[in-house]
Amino acid sequence: MNPELQNRIVVVLVRARNSNNIGAVARAMHDFGFPHLRIVTEYVPPLETARSAVDASRVLAEARTFVSVAEAVADCTLVVGTTAVGERALEHRLEALAQASGKILTEAANSASRVALLFGSEKTGLSNEELSHCHWLLTIPMYEHEEMRHPSMNLGQAVAVCLYELVRSEESIGNVGLREAARAEDVERFLGLFREVLGETGYVQRYPANVRETQLRRVVLRMGLTAEDVPVWMGVMRQMLWKIRQGGRNRSGQEETDPRR
Known part of the structure; x- marks a missing residue:
């Protein structure tokens, strides 16, 4: 994938508490070539204990922490939130990942600023206030089992799937000369x-x-x-x-x- 595009896409973890989950995210980012990790939290998680971050020490070392979503996405022109939907009443446009990836890459290709992918906490996802910073939402379609009310994916897995789809979809987009969106x-x-x-x-x-x-x-x-x-x-x-x-x-x-x- 074009390193310039990868440099413009940032992964933002909001209220992630499990250091191993953060480590798994960092490993996925390293494996797919995305260097920028941002963490929104009231306290700095013990990233040195993230044993799942195999070969991703640089991603963790350069991760930036913020106290609010507004600060974490301030330099971004597009903010896309992720959701498993469930019974949540959505107030944003929702895109399946396959369609969302092309729009994310198109924005990244036509802007000097960054695009943010927001992932909520392991237990509750993104709150309504956090979602209000998003332009629209994406979801990863999953098979619905009868015994499961709300199918969802582990944080590290969700980030890996999204980044893989971005890498896979790069060849399908073109530079269409869009005007630069507001930060x-x-x-x-x-x-x-x-x-x-x-x-x-x-x-x-x-x-x-x-x-x-x-x-x-x-x-x-x-x-x-x-x-x-x-x-x-x-x-x-x-x-x-x-x-x-x-x-x-x-x-x-x-x-x-x-x-x-």
Whole structure:
């Protein structure tokens, strides 16, 4: 696989606690040639005990830790979460791995920034708040046994299957010249300004059920902002804030009336 593509794809483990599972992930990354591992955790796991990380010491040594998903994906233009689905009520577009891999590679091939693959904890997967940072989700189709309510895969196995599919799918994509997507940190900046506008207009107070942080983030991600779009929209939002704080006065200094009256 093209090393440049592999360098742009990062594996993000969220709340992974078992060092051997982390070691298995590192081994899969090493075997398929993906160097960048990021770990979101409140404490640094004892990676030196990860006996399953055969030949993957460099991946573990260079792994970066973060305290939040937002920080871990700040430099990424596409964030894809993984889920076994089960009985979860999904609020994102869901793609099977075979279809998702081509879209991930296309983004990686057409962006100077990175693509993040998020994997949740061994027990609970990704929370709704963590999923709110994702543009869309992928799942690995599995055979459903009658005696199993929710078929799922070991963390190390899931990462290995996803990375194998990316390697296998590389030949099927082409460089289609997409515009560069906005980085996650820029989307978060826009989201903060958007919330500020909603607060100044009174929308937050009038419709509190519509402005939960996770809900607004999903709305913004569905806009598909590009790197060129963000400064334009930020300018629009700042102009709106300035106008609102001027008390609705027009250029002549006269108070404007509500057009709905």
